[in-house]
């Protein structure tokens with residue numbers, strides 16, 4: 480790509496140009512680090528001066544509880560899914576970081592599967608709710624529940640990219656087939672532009688053979704899609720949500736903070752490379 484084309488693209492990367500990265504964090508396996516990654520990746524992007532919105536689509540609301548008490552939450556992502564659903568702006572709340580915003584969840588989200596059954600536009604609800612707000616953010620990170628139901632489908636339909644956390648543990652890869660099949664189905668119809676941004680190994684423990692073996696297995700399966708950064712087991716990552724802190728305010732010098740900073744750098748780089756590649760294709 481020529482420098483002129485690259486500069487031209489850079490000039491168009493400001494707010495409101497339709498170049499917001501909407502990144503779903505998904506894996507239907509429970510407890511693999513989706514929420515920990517959503518919170519700390521979003522926080523790391525905000526620290527890099529990207530205006531970032533973190534959306535909680537999990538009825539467990541673990542991401543939301545890491546920022547706010549449930550009793551101080553009025554509107555939630557549940558309200559985005561109804562006929563005359565409320566605007567995203569009413570749901571979004573500021574955080575201590577001026578570049579980080581959160582759309583909290585509540586348990587009622589669990590009822591949506593039944594409530595939306597039979598509605599032809601059920602998979603598009605989140606996409607429609609996000610549309611008017613895309614210009615306001617550089618990054619939108621979506622935390623999803625451990626299931627491939629209507630909530631995860633809504634996240635994938637609304638997203639430009641998918642990031643898959645995989646725990647360094649036996650049987651870690653089992654189940655990713657179903658996720659990748661859902662991804663392929665969504666790409667074939669409602670969202671052909673969706674791309675896998677990458678796979679990240681989480682809960683890695685370099686002292687154990689299990690971690691080392693599974694790392695090799697994951698690398699063999701996913702090749703270049705695997706991020707170079709691994710997220711190690713770090714007790715600070717487990718503790719920080721209880722204090723309503725991200726890892727960057729709770730333990731900025733911990734390995735968890737260092738690794739999520741590096742992961743954010745890789746995410747920024749891959750998103751940028753993808754934009755350049757897409758732009759070259761459009762221009763060709």
Ligand SMILES: Nc1ncnc2c1ncn2[C@@H]1O[C@H](COP(=O)(O)OP(=O)(O)OP(=O)(O)O)[C@@H](O)[C@H]1O
Pocket residue numbers: 508509510511512513514515516537539541623624625681682683710711712713714716717718
């Ligand atoms: N790198 C890590 N080091 C130590 N603990 C971690 C790490 N990542 C996640 N945890 C802990 O592991 C548990 C599961 O992590 P998390 O909630 O992020 O997973 P999840 O995939 O979102 O789970 P669910 O599928 O239930 O939504 C949590 O208690 C979390 O604090």
Ligand SMILES: [Mg+2]
Pocket residue numbers: 513514515537541622623624
């Ligand atoms: Mg979670």
